[in-house]
Amino acid sequence: MICKTCEIELTIDNTYPQDHRYCNKCGQKHAVFLTGRRIILESMRSMNLESKIIQTRTLIKEAVREFGLDKVYISYSGGKDSTVLSHIAKGIYPDILHIFANTTNEYPETLEHIRWEQEENHTNIITVIPKDVHGEIWTFKKVVEHYGYPMYSKRISNAIRTYQHTITEKTRNNSLEYINRNFKKYSKYKELPISDKCCDKLKKEPLKRKARELGMECAILGILASESYQREKDWLEYGCNVFHVRKDNQCKPLSFWTDEDILEYIERFSVRISKLYDMGYSRNGCMYCGFGVHLETDGSNRYQLLKKSHPLQYSYLVKNFESLLIDFEISYK
Ligand code: SF4
Ligand SMILES: [Zn+2]
Known part of the structure; x- marks a missing residue:
């Protein structure tokens, strides 16, 4: 891999630890740039x-x-x-x-x-x-059957899909390491049909x-x-x-x-x-989407709300996806 800015070859010794796309020097410069941008965003938000x-x-x-x-x-x-x-x-x-x-x-x-x-x-x-x-x-329904359910978050679903599609032992270990580093709590769901x-x-x-x-x-x-x-x-x-x-x-x-x-x-x-x-x-958003549902209050998450507000659509959810929701440990009753 090469540095995104100066294009020098990236090695273990010269890679910027917080952002692996950059060498140390460019990574530090980029971090200063981002800090400035954060200040601008805050000042725009306060208008x-x-x-x-x-x-x-x-x-x-x-x-x-x-x-x-x-x-x-x-x-x-x-x-x-x-x-x-x-x-x-x-x-x-x-x-x-x-x-x-x-x-x-x-x-x-x-x-x-x-x-x-x-x-x-x-x-x-x-x-x-x-x-x-x-x-x-x-x-x-067809997407869930073909690819997997969009569950927890885009990043988690993407990491699980990537893990499930790795071909070599090395890439499999890398993506496992990525999941454990970033979303350890969700590692136990990695073999379930989840995808982004x-x-x-x-x-x-x-x-x-x-x-x-x-x-x-x-x-x-x-x-x-x-x-x-x-x-x-x-x-x-x-x-x-x-x-x-x-x-x-x-x-x-x-x-x-x-x-x-x-x-x-x-x-x-x-x-x-x-x-x-x-x-x-x-x-x-979409009625059955699982992105963010794990962060909603149990008792009034989107599926539990759906049960009260849209009984017909709720029964479709239960009929088609109940066993998956149980595997994902998501409340829906
Ligand atoms: S927002 Fe809608 S289209 Fe996007 S993943 Fe969720 S269910 Fe699918
Ligand atoms: Zn560089």
Whole structure:
């Protein structure tokens, strides 16, 4: 392996211990850079809502200026963050394209909200359903049967999938060592059918395919850096507007918003959001997704909530995935 910055050969002696992509010298420099970025993110987070809205509008306009209005789209999930993003973007570009990936695992309230946006709020939305390159439709159940259940977190599921697909003894030991170093508690689940492939199959690939088909060049995403370790790490490295740097161009103009900002915006501008949020849910993600479920309060986790709020969908979960949930030691009753 070579250092990401200066390209010298990395050895045991010269590799930066906290980040194995760098040599010691470049790793130290990069750490200073990240510390500076963290200070910037904190100061952006401490701005008031008015300033944040202005900044967000500027970032969206930058994307449109760079690629053209007919080459950018809002990646729309029907959740409150992307609804706030849509509200701000439509305030500048009323007809801006929204693409919604229906994962086949959506709450009925999400689908109803999408219908309302499209038919009554005149939002320009295209819905894509998960099909692969051969036109074959994928469902959540099919993904679980083929690849494994998305459980605990993306990183854990990815580590388990990687472990299960290693070919040589050496790579197997490496990935085992990775699991034990980072998620020792979850090592006991490593032989269970768990995988992070679901999002690729049901969301990312269909969205990207449609975007490519329509000639889109940049996705505008309503994600907050505070949502996950990976999102914050991404922001620190690349910032809000990532154009011509990585494989995909992305505009993430809400990155520095907090959950409280989202709620304040919704209230101040009377933004209509999915009814799901009035039913005890704080997220609108996929009904059966297991990412983060282990961190939710036992007694009111998403599956236990589902039992009360959506009995029909709950019985489907139990019928198809009960034995897996037992193996994963996740409460669902
Ligand atoms: S959020 Fe979860 S269930 Fe939905 S597509 Fe991604 S991994 Fe699958
Ligand atoms: Zn270097």
